[in-house]
Amino acid sequence: MTVLEALLQHSPALIIAIPLLSAFLLPLVSRIHAKVRDVFALVMLGVTSCFVGLLASDVLSHGPRIYIFGAQNLRVPLVRILFEVDSMGVFMAIITMMLAIIAVIYSWSFLHQEDGLDKYYTLLLLVVTSALGMELTGDIFNFFVFLEISCIASCALIAFWVTEGEALEAAFKYIVVSSIGALFVLFAIGIFYAQYNALNIATLAHLLLFTFLDKIALVILLVSLGMKAGLAPMHMWLPDSYGRAPPSIVLIIMSATLASFYGLLRVVFTFYGNVLTTSLRFSLPAHVVIGWILIALAIVSILIGVIMALVQTDLLRLIGYAAVAEIGYMFLAVGASIAALGTSYATVALQGGVLHILNDAVDIGLLFLVAGAIYYVTKKRSLDDLSGLARTMKFTTVFFIIGLLAVAGMPPLNGFTSKFLIYESVYQLNPILSIIALLGSILLLAIFVKVLYAAFLGPELPGLKDVKEAPKSMLLAMGFLAGLAIFIGLFPNLLLDTLVKPAVSALLDHAQYISMVVGGL
Amino acid sequence: MIEYIPFIAVVAMILIGLYAVVFRRNLIKIVIGISIIESGVNLFLIMLGYREGGVAPIFTSLPPGTTYPPEMVLPVPQALTLTSIVIGVAVLALMLSLVMHIYRKYGTLDVRKIRRLKE
């Protein structure tokens, strides 16, 4: 066995272990020098990304991988934890690592005047660990543990600006909402364990019978993971915490939010994959009911997100509401693909939804970074106090325009590619859904044109005469995301073929996921 | 009937906790409510660990004639509950420290007055 093979074999464990251990090493390292600490955080994330890349290339070419913590042989079936990594998990891990690295680069300049940065980086790495754990684990209780870690660490990060009462309020709301959500997830896990004596996702999916208790567990998991992902009408914590956390942190919380969304996909497609076609009363298949429930909630999310964003004056909060609308698009695609399970456009819808996870991370992330840059140079939150920033912040303006067009789904940027797939496939399920989705995009464009006009155009206000362009590391972070937005827009097939299509087929092919554990070991 | 009483207690505890979170105004009471929900869920997990006539899962001191696994109680629910309790303590500590800081900034613990972030 070569070194590379050994590293590959243990990479699922290392991907969790490296950020986790370096998180607790960071306070020690930061005693040396602040610069060393900053570089250490980036290097450790870089090493983790290398392992993610290694694992991704293997999983994409050789199929899912299993990593066993604990007993290797099956004499004691439950005293071990499995990590099961498939293309979908790898896709999410890549997004998480991208967001984490950009957030760290951005934080270098953005927070260099603040205190307590050793704890900041520790918590940041912990959230990254938890998001990666949620994405790679094959054990439902393990999923809960990582969910709680992400909840605790992100709550502490939201309250980073502890001198502001609003930040504390947002953090309190976040922890109340997410800890109750996580406790209900644990309750659902208890229901599974009570019936099937197993905690492994693949084993459970194999045994699942869709009894009445399973229906209850499904509803609890859908609603509580949906709440963690920011689905309306349980989205209210999201603009609060996104609007008050430091913008670099928003990227990290977003990766945890997207990991919850991934958990929901895993629950519906893998857990209940065997029983989705069971007929319920009125000879309606279960997947139609679940799909239309998700579609209804998604439509509410899109509409509430855009309508509320239109009247916001706080820039960060406004983008938070736009993020709710973007999450609605993902749920719309997923709901449509569940409702129409088995048809060809269901696959296209799911491809659009999965690609939109990446596009949402890029677009909303870019907008948050731009809003953070504006906050950094002006120290103002309200759009009413801003004007004429395009004169002094030329690069930031360009990045904002790219983010604006991308988030509104304007061709040829990345937002359009996934929204195009969503419109075209949802149209075949019901044309009205497509119209609402288009309307949401138009309103998103209107919202961000308003921001462009109010903040960047117009005369220079007296208080803003001496603003400067944002520092280099912040420009670098924004530039990377803007470049990615253009790149995905121009070469949509490159990503779709290499990452998204394997991820979608891994989601839809639950039999393979199950047989990896149940049949082979 | 008697074997269902613990499950009724679980549901009752979760409902009491939700009632406290939704209808109580004091932040501390909301935190207590979350704690009660957590205890309810933990009780649920512990309940699942009970196997009638089971023996302790110690391989070296099994009573003669026991076969694995039906007669052995797997310690998984206990392990889950311990993990959940540890996580619960962390969440509780974090929430209480947030409540303390919020009281310093807002001068009140009434949840209806702590809403500068709205709309």
Next chain:
Amino acid sequence: MFTLESGSGFWNPILWILVLLITFLLFYGIRGFGKSTYKKGTEQTKAFLSGNKEPSPEEMHIKASNLYWGFTTSMKSLYSVLRKMHTGNTSDYILWFVLVLAVLLLILGVM
């Protein structure tokens, strides 16, 4: 590599950029037929406000909260409902969670 297939249609960013480029060239060509009577620094460039004095640009800037005034006013009934919904009260966040949970349990319980 550039073409995105959706089963019922396709999307090609390069085609789109080409079309935009041709449109721009056409537009530029048509613009060339016009007369250039624009003179910088004369009365031509000043705003005409019925003889009133032009206010300073700082006063003329429309603030963000005044933009889309017409839209928000005409949608007032919708906005009053939505504003009432977003109370900012932590208990209400959980109440929404419980409500959605109850409704979905009812739907799947009946089914």
